[in-house]
Amino acid sequence: MALDRGDAETRLSVIADATDVCAICTARGGWLDLYFLDNDARNFRRSNLIAACPLCRSCQSLHRSHAAIEFLPVWVTEIPQIAINRLTRLLHQRLISAGETPIIDHRNRPALDDQTTRDLVSTYLALANRNVRLRIILGGYAPNARDLVTLFYAVDPGRGSCPEKLSVGLRLLPLGRYVVDGRDRYAAALGVEPPALDAINTDLVAA
Ligand SMILES: [Zn+2]
Structure with a gap:
């Protein structure tokens, strides 16, 4: 699903703020992407977003x-x-x-x-x-x-x-x-x- 521009910028900013650390398992290095705390992938409110590794996003x-x-x-x-x-x-x-x-x-x-x-x-x-x-x-x-x-x-x-x-x-x-x-x-x-x-x-x- 392609993100609109505002959501794409929010995504990049959440990942940049994570400074390479998964917010769930605290692993360093590797890839991070958005994790939606309320499980709703349409809710891009900043308070609903953390950056997590592929294992924690499973x-x-x-x-x-x-x-x-x-x-x-x-x-x-x-x-x-x-x-x-x-x-x-x-x-x-x-x-x-x-x-x-x-x-x-x-x-x-x-x-x-x-x-x-x-x-x-x-x-x-x-x-x-x-x-x-x-x-x-x-x-x-x-x-x-x-x-x-x-x-x-x-x-x-x-x-x-x-x-x-x-x-x-x-x-x-x-x-x-x-x-x-x-x-x-x-x-x-x-x-x-x-x-x-x-x-x-x-x-x-x-x-
Ligand atoms: Zn993790």
Whole structure:
């Protein structure tokens, strides 16, 4: 959706004022964009706007055309979204910096020397398993992120907001992709650089 000029200027000014820090998880670096405190993306009053990173904006990004491959809905009542985002960011930054893909599942576990990162991988995969819990709660199907939009509008046709009984445990697990103009820009969105190819080749030769 294209913004009118006043809203576009407001957006830039909110992001500039954030000085590179996500207002929700306090991560530094990477991309920031608007987060609407009242969940209404038409309300550009300054008091309704903060700047947040792509992980913290996930609940307001479900309409994105690639949302289904970017975020996995999971049922985790005991861990808040902000903690899931911090853990995932730490894990994904470590994987990308080590030249690994951040896109992992049980069949595609990275071979890692570092025990801390291996522990983070195990925790992340345990969280991913919680998608199955949603199948039980929703009565038969485990939704992807785009399915949630349909579900929310079925319950609340006006605003499509998350139903109260789901908001206590519904979380979004970042899947290690963020597609912009057809390209995966996840590493840039997190503000982390993969190692240069030369460095990887040198390591292989040294090993
Ligand atoms: Zn954040």
